Amino acid sequence: MKVQLFVTCLGENLLPHMLQKMVGILERIGVTCEFPENQTCCGQPFFNSGFQKKGREMALRWMKAFSGTEGHIVAPSGSCLMFVKHRYPLMFPEGTAEHQEAVRIAGRVCEFSQFLVKVLKVTDLGASFPHRVACHSPCHLTRGLGVRDEQRILLNAVRGLDLVPLNEEETCCGFGGIFSVAYPEVSMAMMEAKLRNIAASTAEYVVVSEPGCLINIRGGLQKMNSNVQALHLIELLAMGGAA
Amino acid sequence: MSKENPAREEIFARVRSALKPVPASPLSPLPPSARFAPRRAEALEKEIERMLREVERLSGLTRKVRGREEFAGAFGKLVKDEGVRTAVLSDHPLYREYGLKDLLQGLEVEILPPDSSRKRIAGCDLGITVADAALPETGTSLLRTTQGQPDFMSLLPRVHLVLVPPEALLADIHQAFSLAKDDRHFVLVSGCSRTADIEKVLTLGVHGPKSFHVWICS
Amino acid sequence: MTGKTARIDFRANTRNVPPAMVAATQKSARTALAKRADVVREFGEEQWQLLRKAGHDLRMHALTHLDEYLALLEEKVTAAGGQVHWARNAEEANRIVLDIASRHGVRNVVKVKSMVTEEIELNHALEGRGIRVYETDLGEFIVQLAGQRPSHITAPALHMTKEEIADLFREKLKVKTEPDPRQLTEIARKLLREEFLGADMGISGGNFLVAETGTLILVTNEGNGRMCTSLPPVHVAIVGIEKILPDWDSAAVMLKLLARSVSGSKITAYNTFITGVREGGPREFHLVLLDNGRTRILRDETARETLACIRCGACMNICPVYNHVGGHAYGAVYPGPIGSILTPQLLGTQAAGGLTFASTLCGACSEICPVMIPITEILLHLRRRCMEGDELESSSAPAGIRAAARALQYVMGSPALYRLAGRLGRTLLAPLRHGDWIHRMPAPLDRWTLSRPFPAPQGDFLGWWRTRTKNTGHGGTSHE
Numbered sequence: 001m002k003v004q005l006f007v008t009c010l011g012e013n014l015l016p017h018m019l020q021k022m023v024g025i026l027e028r029i030g031v032t033c034e035f036p037e038n039q040t041c042c043g044q045p046f047f048n049s050g051f052q053k054k055g056r057e058m059a060l061r062w063m064k065a066f067s068g069t070e071g072h073i074v075a076p077s078g079s080c081l082m083f084v085k086h087r088y089p090l091m092f093p094e095g096t097a098e099h100q101e102a103v104r105i106a107g108r109v110c111e112f113s114q115f116l117v118k119v120l121k122v123t124d125l126g127a128s129f130p131h132r133v134a135c136h137s138p139c140h141l142t143r144g145l146g147v148r149d150e151q152r153i154l155l156n157a158v159r160g161l162d163l164v165p166l167n168e169e170e171t172c173c174g175f176g177g178i179f180s181v182a183y184p185e186v187s188m189a190m191m192e193a194k195l196r197n198i199a200a201s202t203a204e205y206v207v208v209s210e211p212g213c214l215i216n217i218r219g220g221l222q223k224m225n226s227n228v229q230a231l232h233l234i235e236l237l238a239m240g241g242a243a
Numbered sequence: 244m245s246k247e248n249p250a251r252e253e254i255f256a257r258v259r260s261a262l263k264p265v266p267a268s269p270l271s272p273l274p275p276s277a278r279f280a281p282r283r284a285e286a287l288e289k290e291i292e293r294m295l296r297e298v299e300r301l302s303g304l305t306r307k308v309r310g311r312e313e314f315a316g317a318f319g320k321l322v323k324d325e326g327v328r329t330a331v332l333s334d335h336p337l338y339r340e341y342g343l344k345d346l347l348q349g350l351e352v353e354i355l356p357p358d359s360s361r362k363r364i365a366g367c368d369l370g371i372t373v374a375d376a377a378l379p380e381t382g383t384s385l386l387r388t389t390q391g392q393p394d395f396m397s398l399l400p401r402v403h404l405v406l407v408p409p410e411a412l413l414a415d416i417h418q419a420f421s422l423a424k425d426d427r428h429f430v431l432v433s434g435c436s437r438t439a440d441i442e443k444v445l446t447l448g449v450h451g452p453k454s455f456h457v458w459i460c461s
Numbered sequence: 462m463t464g465k466t467a468r469i470d471f472r473a474n475t476r477n478v479p480p481a482m483v484a485a486t487q488k489s490a491r492t493a494l495a496k497r498a499d500v501v502r503e504f505g506e507e508q509w510q511l512l513r514k515a516g517h518d519l520r521m522h523a524l525t526h527l528d529e530y531l532a533l534l535e536e537k538v539t540a541a542g543g544q545v546h547w548a549r550n551a552e553e554a555n556r557i558v559l560d561i562a563s564r565h566g567v568r569n570v571v572k573v574k575s576m577v578t579e580e581i582e583l584n585h586a587l588e589g590r591g592i593r594v595y596e597t598d599l600g601e602f603i604v605q606l607a608g609q610r611p612s613h614i615t616a617p618a619l620h621m622t623k624e625e626i627a628d629l630f631r632e633k634l635k636v637k638t639e640p641d642p643r644q645l646t647e648i649a650r651k652l653l654r655e656e657f658l659g660a661d662m663g664i665s666g667g668n669f670l671v672a673e674t675g676t677l678i679l680v681t682n683e684g685n686g687r688m689c690t691s692l693p694p695v696h697v698a699i700v701g702i703e704k705i706l707p708d709w710d711s712a713a714v715m716l717k718l719l720a721r722s723v724s725g726s727k728i729t730a731y732n733t734f735i736t737g738v739r740e741g742g743p744r745e746f747h748l749v750l751l752d753n754g755r756t757r758i759l760r761d762e763t764a765r766e767t768l769a770c771i772r773c774g775a776c777m778n779i780c781p782v783y784n785h786v787g788g789h790a791y792g793a794v795y796p797g798p799i800g801s802i803l804t805p806q807l808l809g810t811q812a813a814g815g816l817t818f819a820s821t822l823c824g825a826c827s828e829i830c831p832v833m834i835p836i837t838e839i840l841l842h843l844r845r846r847c848m849e850g851d852e853l854e855s856s857s858a859p860a861g862i863r864a865a866a867r868a869l870q871y872v873m874g875s876p877a878l879y880r881l882a883g884r885l886g887r888t889l890l891a892p893l894r895h896g897d898w899i900h901r902m903p904a905p906l907d908r909w910t911l912s913r914p915f916p917a918p919q920g921d922f923l924g925w926w927r928t929r930t931k932n933t934g935h936g937g938t939s940h941e
Contacts, residue, residue, distance in 0.1 A: 007922060009873065013883055016920035035926050038876045046870060048822065048841065050848030050858070054870045061874055139823040172781045176821025181908040183819060186475050188912035189785040190821075219913035222898060251547040254702065257756035258528045271526055273707060277518035279511060279714050301730070361692060362658055381728040393741045394733075398687050416716060420709040424674055427541060427739035431732040436684040439724075440600035440616060441642040442485075442623050443492055449599055449646055450653065451684025451731070 002032045006075035009041035010211040021238035038065040044083040073109045078141025113150040127240030130160030134203035137170045138210035167197045175216040191220045209233045284414035290379045297382025301434025303455040314341045331355040332371040333392035370400035374407045385419045388428035403452040466812045469792035482620040482787040489619045490778040496725020517833035519711045520769035530672040530705045537675025541737020543746040551581035567661040573689045574598035575666025579794045595656045597685035612788035615774045663689035667700035673708040679733040696743040703768035718831040722773035754807040763842045769832045776826035798826035802839045811857045814847040887918045
């Protein structure tokens with residue numbers, strides 16, 4: 001099976017090692033990866049900041065980058081994925097060629113854990129991670145896309161992993177894209193509330209499977225000099241020997 | 244009305260131009276998805292239990308009374324417990340069945356007529372009403388406002404007693420509305436006057452009655 | 462509103478929030494949400510979703526046929542002996558109420574809590590004419606006495622402690638009291654009873670208007686709603702034109718949704734249904750129907766659903782932003798998520814556009830809204846109005862922001878420039894690195910590092926990819 005990598009602009013620029021591990025995991029289970037180099041950014045930062053025209057232009061360019069390709073388009077992000085899946089078709093009037101293209105591409109995009117569990121029907125990657133782990137629920141992944149079970153299923157198969165409950169796990173961590181720089185004080189307060197809940201969970205690791213949330217929470221833990229480490233699910237699986 | 248005409252005309256014009264694409268037709272029907280099926284009633288005994296339970300959840304006090312003797316006993320106890328010296332009651336056949344006026348006289352409770360001044364009724368200890376309908380799902384009593392049963396009778400006195408005949412129980416609020424919708428005024432009363440406005444501490448009897456009793460009377 | 466267009470500076474407001482306000486907000490929200498979850502579970506999750514859909518669809522039906530229902534309502538209220546007035550804006554509404562008051566020689570008024578009367582600043586207009594106004598909801602009575610604005614739409618005084626309230630009563634009412642909620646409530650009860658019995662006029666808002674019979678519905682817990690609308694000789698109700706329901710079946714749906722969504726009760730203590738004039742009630746009933754910007758919202762098909770709001774407050778209870786800043790930070794009558802879409806539409810984006818960015822778009826509000834208002838969708842729509850402008854308003858974005866967006870698009874839209882920027886970023890930021898972190902980023906990302914360090918950009922995914930492709934033959938690349 002062949003997939004196209006949807007690396008996301010945050011991923012490519014700030015979490016390139018996580019992307020490498022994603023490739024490693026996929027190849028180990030027999031998936032061939034391709035990388036359409038011209039994808040850059042899907043346009044969400046523009047669209048969500050009110051620059052919808054710019055967001056549409058970026059979308060057209062993004063779709064063009066994937067147009068000559070086949071197979072699922074896999075992303076380590078619920079937020080960027082949701083933007084392509086739900087927003088792209090809404091951006092263009094029905095009946096137009098752009099709309100058709102958007103609908104086609106919306107059908108191809110898939111989030112990483114969704115791809116493993118729902119498409120490949122793979123739940124056990126042979127990983128082992130004997131630690132206490134909490135799991136944050138990123139807003140767009142869970143509330144937006146309804147991807148809740150897939151992460152749990154993958155974590156449950158990891159040997160030795162002790163999944164501990166996280167209080168207010170579905171409450172937003174305060175990233176919110178432009179929000180983090182528009183209203184930094186509130187963003188910080190929300191982040192600190194999330195960090196307090198993480199500390200209270202007694203977890204050694206917290207799974208944060210969303211690039212934006214990940215750099216937010218990871219930075220917060222660093223600021224607190226916390227012993228807790230934030231990991232993308234991909235990084236945890238890789239650490240546990242899956243890649 | 245002539246002074247308000249320009250404002251009225253302008254508001255209607257604005258509304259119509261805002262809804263341009265939608266053709267005006269006399270009272271377009273609501274789509275089926277805008278409807279919600281009413282609750283279905285269970286067996287009468289269960290409905291009665293439910294009603295009483297829900298009223299208690301709302302800090303009301305409840306009782307079932309069967310027959311004149313039981314009523315007299317219960318009523319005497321209420322008057323004693325609540326320190327009732329004055330009462331106002333509407334005009335209802337149910338009171339005659341239980342000989343309520345005689346009971347009150349026997350207990351030396353002064354009866355105020357329903358057309359007493361508001362100030363007098365505000366100082367009254369007990370207001371007695373009969374529910375026109377009751378909704379077990381929420382412990383609600385429907386009180387239709389009439390000359391014989393003005394709404395402040397259930398509002399101003401310190402204690403409010405509602406008598407509910409079992410036939411008055413309805414399955415759903417839809418039915419209560421079917422009954423009362425053409426009235427000029429009615430109230431749905433569900434429990435005691437309450438607030439949690441100060442630090443979320445529940446306090447009963449803010450402006451309305453401090454104590455609320457519901458009796459199912461068969 | 463009343464023509465004031467001072468810009469609401471949300472960021473500045475959020476920097477002045479007393480910790481007690483935050484704590485009180487969170488305590489209140491948690492309680493309400495927990496109780497709501499219980500009653501929704503009891504109702505049945507599936508049934509609740511069907512009920513929400515019915516609530517949404519009937520509200521939208523009413524709004525998309527608003528002229529029909531307004532006409533029917535007016536006919537029915539008038540036939541029942543009531544008088545209907547139309548107010549295009551706040552000034553007009555206040556003038557109408559003052560006229561009625563002057564015709565009846567009104568000296569004192571008792572009032573039921575009403576958001577719309579705060580929107581038009583009715584109390585201010587009445588007091589300007591020497592008319593005394595008593596807010597009678599306990600929370601509103603308290604904030605009125607304190608000279609403050611309510612901080613939540615259904616729990617106005619939640620930001621005040623019982624000690625503060627006791628001090629307030631001692632000072633303003635000259636009474637002796639302990640900081641005990643029951644004692645404080647008793648003081649208010651006695652005082653306000655006198656006012657109810659002696660008032661010349663009662664003023665209320667309205668939770669709903671049933672067009673079918675011209676009925677005003679008031680949903681309360683304390684009993685003051687009934688007092689204000691039964692005891693004084695004149696009753697004036699001011700209601701936004703959007704509060705209309707087609708019929709009584711719709712009213713049943715709304716009442717099933719409302720109390721559960723507000724605080725997790727199945728129903729409030731009192732629901733009052735008033736149609737025109739009645740024997741033994743006020744001699745006159747006046748219904749003032751208010752536009753004040755609502756017809757402008759109606760024009761916009763995407764944002765029109767804002768008007769479906771039934772003022773339950775569930776969205777703010779669940780909003781993490783609101784829970785960290787409290788109601789006053791939103792700088793207007795309506796706080797929280799509904800405030801962030803309603804206020805910019807009522808006041809314009811020049812004044813209130815910043816509120817549309819006071820959200821992480823987490824979606825919790827849209828999920829909890831009993832009438833399924835797509836709040837996040839409307840936020841995105843209004844952000845566009847702020848930045849690009851639309852049919853209703855031109856852009857209010859500062860030139861600097863627009864230029865920055867253009868520059869950013871130029872770079873990110875070109876793979877070559879995008880990669881160059883990435884390489885430059887890694888190089889230029891290297892001196893700022895402490896290990897994997899940068900503790901102070903240059904503007905505008907200095908705002909990020911106010912709160913937490915920024916991950917130092919390291920590694921080159923494209924370089925890694927191209928190298929391994931060349932070496933191992935694994936993976937391919939598509940160029941367009």
